[in-house]
Amino acid sequence: MKKSQLILIVLGVVAVIGLYALPKVVVDNEAGTTAVEDPNAMPSSTPDVSELHENGLSSDNRSQADQLKSTLTSSEESTERIEAAKTLASIYQTEGMLDSAAYFLGEAVELNPSDLGLIEEAGKAYYEAFSFALDKTKVENMAEKTRIYLNQVLEKDSSRLDLKTKVAMTYVSSANPMQGITMMREILEADPQNEDGLFNMGILSMQSGQYKRAAERFEELVKYHPDNIQGQFYLAVSYFESKEKNKAKAQFEEVKKMTQDPMILESVQSYLDRL
Template sequence: MKKTQLILIVVGIIAVVGLYALPSVVVDNEGEVNAITEDNAGASTSESNPVAMHEAEFSPDQQATVASLRSKLSEGSSHEALDSLGSIYQELGKYDSAGYYFALAADESNDLALAEKAGESYYEAFTFALDADKVAYTAEQTQKYFNQVLEKDPTRLDLKTKVAMTYVSSSNPMQGITMLREILEQDPQNEDALFNMGILAIQSGQYKRAAERFEELIQYHPQNLQGQFYLGVSYFEANQKNKAKAQFEAVKEMTEDEMILSSIQGYLDRL
């Protein structure tokens, strides 16, 4: 199953019981935001070099490759070797370690492509982080490296959306909300911004507003399975039972994934 599908199910289940990883934020009332956040103080020093904790999971061949690349580093700094190390960890899904090496390579070379790789890896690590210090650290690193790219190319709304979401999970969520609104002013059909504004509306209990966002999303992007699913969730939570049932039945026709179908059936059973 794709990671996006796993997130779809996990977050869908969490939404039912009222628990959610993001802070409670009112996202669509202009000029006002109510938030309940944790104090995301600076990350522990261990988070700045998470590589060691992943080394034990390497196969013998991978250990040999990593040892060879590190020997090149011992002979002299090389952003090519650092890039290769980052790629190995990224393929294994060790995104914080991948970000560590891509960041070293980007800092050494001032290469924006490497900065983007570092930002992407740290953002992936951010999306999976549960520990408050790790959330704060990976968010900070995501912002640092994506902003390097955005300074040179402010049209990269895909990166700006991800930066916005790191702020939403911080002690200053309104900064992220403002960024998402700016993106939609530039591109009213932006898929990522519409989806994230819908998710934030669900999280803050604004289910009718969430439905509006997801209706916009699927109008422009009808194949967005997550958007279709969360439109049903929004209708369900807004007590629009007929719309919810019709929407969930429609989503059932869009996928054969058993986990998604099981989650949908859970909602249908409660209607």
């Protein structure tokens, strides 16, 4: 397992793309932005997501899910079908089957395409599935679905920077990463203290090996949002990778004061042992 993957798992980062899934993008240099696609990234076929986790549910939830699927396909009441789809999404979400959860929320939207709250919920679910997708085809599919739903909300309310950051991140992993970087910069121009924008730009700088620039982003993040444990941790990692050992040690010690989570503390200690 790559170190970047381990960090994401340890911190339980949900709405953040795994670093390994992103193209190598230079995000903050004055010369501009360039991207190099991962030569090892191979497209793979993705089965029908409605059948993807058919037998993957725990026995406690499987019978309930079967009943709900029957209701979804056979009930004549749209309200009942929508509730069945939403409950199915909740079951799959609980069991970590994020693409199936998103699929059923999408089914609910099909039944009530004017419900903007439901559209947003589906878009966020697809973004979460996108964040943890492991193969290229699934990443692309989940990203496209995220944009389809969240852009509908943004058309009604362009001030929703929280949703715009998610859309931006789906472009970063696409064939046109510059579009995502440009959107992220626009977000920070509109709101220089934007938590998601600063965090994601820091992550992207790390991914492209710009650790000093990443540290600057995370310094801004924790200045305005000191309780962001992920930002505090990544700031320490950025110092570590920038060979700023004293700063890294002090920052890792700061992270230790902020949490009692044994997995985070173990990860922090592994870095401290290397300093």
